[in-house]
Amino acid sequence: MFMDPLSREDELKDKENELRKIRLAFLNILEDTEEAKTQAIGEKNKSLAVIKNFTDGLLVLNEDNKIEIISPLVEVFLGQKEEELLGKDVSRLSSRKIDLKPLKEILKVRKTKDIKSIFRKEIRLGEDLFLEVTVSHFKSGEKKGALVILHDVSRDKLVERMKTEFVSISAHQLRTPLSAVKWTLRMILDGDVGEINDEQRDLLEKTYQSNERMIELINDLLNVTRIEEGRFLYKPEPMQIEDVVDQVVGEAENAAKIKKIKIKTERPKSLLPPVTIDKEKMGIAVQNLLENSLKYTPEGGTVIISLEKKNKDVVFRIADNGVGIPKDQQARIFSKFFRGSNVIKMETEGSGLGLYTVKNIVEAHKGEIWFESKEGEGSTFYFTLPFSS
Amino acid sequence: MSKKVLIVEDDKFLRELLGKKLAQVGYTAILAVNGEEGLEKVKKDKPDIVLLDLILPGINGFEFLEKRKSDPAISSVPVIILSNLGQREDIEKGLKLGAKDFLVKAHFTPQEIVNKLQMVLG
Numbered sequence: 001m002f003m004d005p006l007s008r009e010d011e012l013k014d015k016e017n018e019l020r021k022i023r024l025a026f027l028n029i030l031e032d033t034e035e036a037k038t039q040a041i042g043e044k045n046k047s048l049a050v051i052k053n054f055t056d057g058l059l060v061l062n063e064d065n066k067i068e069i070i071s072p073l074v075e076v077f078l079g080q081k082e083e084e085l086l087g088k089d090v091s092r093l094s095s096r097k098i099d100l101k102p103l104k105e106i107l108k109v110r111k112t113k114d115i116k117s118i119f120r121k122e123i124r125l126g127e128d129l130f131l132e133v134t135v136s137h138f139k140s141g142e143k144k145g146a147l148v149i150l151h152d153v154s155r156d157k158l159v160e161r162m163k164t165e166f167v168s169i170s171a172h173q174l175r176t177p178l179s180a181v182k183w184t185l186r187m188i189l190d191g192d193v194g195e196i197n198d199e200q201r202d203l204l205e206k207t208y209q210s211n212e213r214m215i216e217l218i219n220d221l222l223n224v225t226r227i228e229e230g231r232f233l234y235k236p237e238p239m240q241i242e243d244v245v246d247q248v249v250g251e252a253e254n255a256a257k258i259k260k261i262k263i264k265t266e267r268p269k270s271l272l273p274p275v276t277i278d279k280e281k282m283g284i285a286v287q288n289l290l291e292n293s294l295k296y297t298p299e300g301g302t303v304i305i306s307l308e309k310k311n312k313d314v315v316f317r318i319a320d321n322g323v324g325i326p327k328d329q330q331a332r333i334f335s336k337f338f339r340g341s342n343v344i345k346m347e348t349e350g351s352g353l354g355l356y357t358v359k360n361i362v363e364a365h366k367g368e369i370w371f372e373s374k375e376g377e378g379s380t381f382y383f384t385l386p387f388s389s
Numbered sequence: 390m391s392k393k394v395l396i397v398e399d400d401k402f403l404r405e406l407l408g409k410k411l412a413q414v415g416y417t418a419i420l421a422v423n424g425e426e427g428l429e430k431v432k433k434d435k436p437d438i439v440l441l442d443l444i445l446p447g448i449n450g451f452e453f454l455e456k457r458k459s460d461p462a463i464s465s466v467p468v469i470i471l472s473n474l475g476q477r478e479d480i481e482k483g484l485k486l487g488a489k490d491f492l493v494k495a496h497f498t499p500q501e502i503v504n505k506l507q508m509v510l511g
Contacts, residue, residue, distance in 0.1 A: 172444075175473035176400055179494035183406050186498040192413055215495045226476070280477060 057131070057150030065090045065107060068145070077131065077150055098126040106133055107148070122153065130157040167225045171218045178218070181211050213349055220353040223284060224336070236365070238274040238388035241282070241314055242267060245305060248286045252294065260299045263290075266306035272314050275385040277365055285361040288354040289318050289381050295348050297322030297378070313367070313384040321378040330373065334359045342375065358383075392510055395419045395436035397427035397453065398471070399445050403494070407440070410499040416506070424448025428456060431463045437510055440502070441488070443472035443479065454486035467509050471502065 051058050051071050058071035067085050075082055079097030090107045093100055102123035119135045134149040185208045187193060189201065196204070249263055256263050293303045297320045306317045325333055325340050332338050337352035362369045362383045373379035394416045398404040408418040419434050421427040424445045431439060443450030450470060457463050470483045475493040483491050489509050492502060 172473050175493075175495040176403070179473065180400070180402050180406065182495060183403070183410075183499050186500070187406070187410060190498075190500060192410065192499075218495075222476075 056152070059090075059148040059150070061090060061107075061146045061148060063144045065146075073152075074150065077125070077129070077152075098129060100125070103131075103133065106135065128154055128158070130154045164225050167221060171222045171225075174218055175215070178211060178215050182208070182215070185211065217351050220351045220357070223357050224353050236276045236278045238276045239279060240271060241275050241277070241307060241316065241385060242272060244277070244279060244282050245286055245307065245316075248283055248290055249305065251287070252290050255291075256294055256303070259294060259297075259301075261294055261297055262302045264302065264304045266304065268308060272307060272309055273387040275314055275365075276388040277385065281361050282365070285358045285383075286316070288358045292354060293318055293320040293322060293379070295350070296320070296343055296346075310384070312387050314387065315382060315384050317380060317382050319378065319380040324375040324377055324379050325371075325373040326375050330371075333371070334369075391415050391417050392438070393417045393419060393434060393436040394506060395421060395427065395430055395434065395439045397421045397424065397439060397445065397450070398442045399423060400442075407499060407502070410503065411506075414503050424450065424453045427453055428463075431457065431466055436466060438506060439466060439468045440471045440506075441468050443470060443474050443483070451482060451486060454483065454488060458487050469505060469509065471497075 048069070051060070051069055054071040054073070056071070057073040057077050058069075059067055059074055060069040062068050066087055066089050068087075070082060070085055072082075074085065077098075078085070078093070078095050078100070080095060085093075091104055093104070102125065106119070106121055106123065120132065122130060122132050124130050130153045132151040132153045134151070136147045136149070138145055138147060185204055188196060189204055189208065245265065249265060252263065290303070290305070297303060301321050304317075304319045306319075308315050308317075323340075323342055323346070326342055329338075329340055333340070334355050336356045338355070339350055339352045343350070359369050362385075365385055367383050367385045369381070369383040371379060371381045394411050396404055396407055396411075396418060398407070398420075399422055404420050404422070408420055411418040419430055419436055421430050425447050427439070427441070427445075428448070430436070441450050441453060445453075448456070450472065454468065457466065457468065464487075468488045470488045470491045471494055472479070472483075472491070473494050475491070475496075480491045490505060492505060497505075
C-alpha cells in the first residue's frame with residue numbers, strides 16, 4: 001500500500017500528542033496519589049498526635065486483642081514501656097506494679113460476648129489507683145477493633161472516701177453526747193433520781209423523743225454513707241425473703257397497733273425461690289417502706305404486704321390507703337432529702353433519706369423499684385429481687 | 390453478795406451515770422477509764438461481768454478482748470460490748486473475739502442495759 005509521507009508525519013504527530021496527554025494524565029494521577037498519601041499520613045499523624053497527647057490512658061486494640069497504639073499515660077498506669085506493650089495480647093499482660101486482673105476481666109468480656117458497643121466500668125488496680133475503663137468497639141471497613149480509655153478517678157475516690165469517713169466518724173462521735181442525754185433523761189423519767197411532777201414529766205418526755213429522733217437521724221446518715229461507700233452489701237447469701245418480711249412486720253406490730261392500722265401479708269402457699277440478699281440491708285429497705293406506710297396512713301387504715309413470683313423475680317409489694325404523694329412531686333421521691341409537701345404539713349418527722357436508701361439497697365441487689373400513688377388515696381411501692389442462680 | 394460489774398468507759402459522765410444506775414439496782418460497780426486499767430481491774434477485782442467500750446485511749450476494746458482471750462486467768466469473765474460503734478463489721482469482730490453481746494449505747498437505756506446484764510448473770 002502506498003503511504004503518503006505527509007499523512008505519516010501527521011500520524012506521528014497525533015501519536016506524540018496522544019502520548020503527551022497520557023503522560024500528563026499519569027502525572028496528574030501520580031500527583032493525586034501523592035496528595036492523597038500526604039493527606040493520609042497527615043491524618044494518621046494527627047490521630048497519633050491526638051492519642052499521644054491524650055490526658056487519659058488510651059489503648060487501641062486490634063481484633064485479636066493485641067495492642068496497636070497506646071497513649072503515654074498507659075505506660076504510667078501499667079508501669080511498662082511502650083516497646084514492651086505494643087503488639088502484645090492484652091490477656092498476656094503482666095505487671096509487677098499493679099494487679100491487672102480486673103482490667104483483663106473486662107477485656108475478656110469484650111472478646112467472648114457480643115456486648116454493647118460501649119462498655120464502662122470502674123475498677124481498682126492498686127491501693128490508690130482507681131480507673132474508669134471505657135471500651136468502645138469500632139469497625140472501619142474490614143478492620144475491627146476496640147478503643148480502651150483508662151480514666152483516672154483515684155482523686156475523686158479519695159475525696160469520696162474522706163467525705164464518707166468524715167461522716168462516719170462524726171456520726172459515731174455525735175452518738176456519745178446523745179447517749180448521755182438519753183440516759184440522763186431516761187433515769188429522771190424512770191424516777192431513779194427522785195419524784196418528778198406531771199408537767200416536768202411531760203416536758204422531759206418530749207425532750208427524750210427529740211433526742212431519739214436525733215439518734216435515728218444519725219442512723220439514717222450512717223446508712224446513706226455506707227451506701228455511697230459502695231461496701232453496702234455485706235456477704236449476700238441466698239435466703240427466703242419471707243423471713244425478712246416476717247421479722248420486720250413483727251417488729252412493727254406494736255407501732256401499728258398504737259395507730260390502729262392493720263398489717264396484712266399475702267404470699268403463695270409454697271415457699272418462694274430463694275433470693276441472694278444482705279439480710280440486714282434488705283431488712284432496712286423493707287422496714288423503711290413499712291414505716292413510711294404506717295407514718296403516712298391515718299388511724300384505722302390498712303397496709304397490705306404481698307410477695308409473689310414473676311418470671312425470674314420475686315416481687316415485693318406494699319400498699320397503703322394513706323395520704324399519697326402529690327403528682328407534681330412524684331418524679332423526685334427517690335432523691336436524697338426529699339419530703340412530700342403534704343407530709344411536711346402533717347408535721348410528721350422524717351429525714352428524707354428513707355426512700356433514697358431503699359432504692360439504693362434494691363438496686364445494689366440488682367432489683368428494680370417503682371410505685372403508684374394518688375394523693376389522698378394511698379401509695380403502692382413495688383420492688384423486685386432476682387432469684388438466686 | 391452483790392454481783393460485781395466492771396465498766397470500762399472513757400467518757401466520765403457516761404461512766405458515772407451507768408455506775409449510779411448499777412448501784413441503784415444492787416450491783417457493785419467498778420469503774421475503769423481505759424483498757425489498761427480495765428485489764429488490771431479484771432485481774433484484781435475479779436468482776437462477774439465486764440461492760441466494755443471499744444474506742445478507748447491506749448489499749449482499745451478489741452485489744453482488751455484479745456488479751457482477755459489469751460490469758461486463762463481472766464478468759465472466763467463474760468464481756469458485753471457497750472459502744473457507739475455498731476457497723477456489722479465491728480459487731481462481728483467483737484463477737485468473734487468472745488463478747489457475749491454488742492449494745493450500741495445510743496440505742497439502749499440504762500434499764501435496758503441492766504436487763505441485758507441480768508440475762509447473762511442469771
